[in-house]
Amino acid sequence: MVAISSDIYFIGGFGTVAWVDVKEYEALKPDKIAVDGGEQNLKELNAIFSKPLRELLSMETEVDDAALISIDSKGTDIRVRQGAQFNIQRLSFEEGHRVETLEEAKAALWKLIKKGPVHNLHT
Numbered sequence: 001m002v003a004i005s006s007d008i009y010f011i012g013g014f015g016t017v018a019w020v021d022v023k024e025y026e027a028l029k030p031d032k033i034a035v036d037g038g039e040q041n042l043k044e045l046n047a048i049f050s051k052p053l054r055e056l057l058s059m060e061t062e063v064d065d066a067a068l069i070s071i072d073s074k075g076t077d078i079r080v081r082q083g084a085q086f087n088i089q090r091l092s093f094e095e096g097h098r099v100e101t102l103e104e105a106k107a108a109l110w111k112l113i114k115k116g117p118v119h120n121l122h123t
Helices: 022-027 038-057 102-115
Strands: 008-013 016-020 065-072 075-082 085-092
Touching (some): 016 022
Antiparallel strands (some): 008 016
């Protein structure tokens, strides 16, 4: 029997690229929050948090619109519009605090918004 080795190269868009260990990839399971009602969760979270996130992000630079486009147990990706320019920014939840349900996501986002200017935002 011949063992076949393969490599995984992740291309996530917006400059997100990385080599992924095959054994680690095979052992992973999707985050519960991403699997359970993904699009519906985003719709509900945007209805609540789009304006507060825009206001929070505007503390550092003027932001015209902010919308959550994905969520996982460690944070959320936000599409930010400044005039005609769009970019994607990552908002990380508190270190060590994994979010698994819609209610936990709401609590984590409110906590970040109340904390003030975003220092854990990555483009």
